[in-house]
Amino acid sequence: MANRTADYVRVVETITAQIRAGELKPGEKLPTYAQLADQFDVSVSTAQAALRILRDRGLVEGHQGKGTYVAGSPETP
């Protein structure tokens, strides 16, 4: 027992909470893969896996060469 939460789940939940709390607003840019990996003390691969899920859930949108942005803005579709 004492189920340890997986790292990528923690990243997903933390960012999700920040969005729902309004700390990250629609259209706003998230940190890069490398920065998130550094902040959460995980590898870039793990940070990518977390963002992949957030993309799949429609919470964020990634744009190659630019960055990852919070979805929900009227300008994003």
Place this chain on the structure above:
Amino acid sequence: MANRTADYVRVVETITAQIRAGELKPGEKLPTYAQLADQFDVSVSTAQAALRILRDRGLVEGHQGKGTYVAGSPETP
């Protein structure tokens, strides 16, 4: 045009279609990672990534040591 679909997306969509078509019924066991990787001609890592998304969407449920099963059965929650 000619949008090249990512391998893991193709796996996700194929399995999703099979479930929605009733080809894979709730409670039924899916092939193993290795078998799926072989069928779709992708690596095990890619097959895992696809199943991770299907789990995240609640379409399937994984059980360590047993296998991955189609969700929606009254016995699965």
Place this chain on the structure above:
DNA sequence: CCACATTTGTCCGTATGTATC
């Protein structure tokens, strides 16, 4: 227009842990 750095996106292989049989 071209070269370069940055950043996201995808894919692969491997290692380790945990649960089941």
Place this chain on the structure above:
DNA sequence: AGATACATACGGACAAATGTG
């Protein structure tokens, strides 16, 4: 005790898009 199978984590490699000089 050993084999099988899912779950997580890491690192490396390459492509594609963007922005800058």
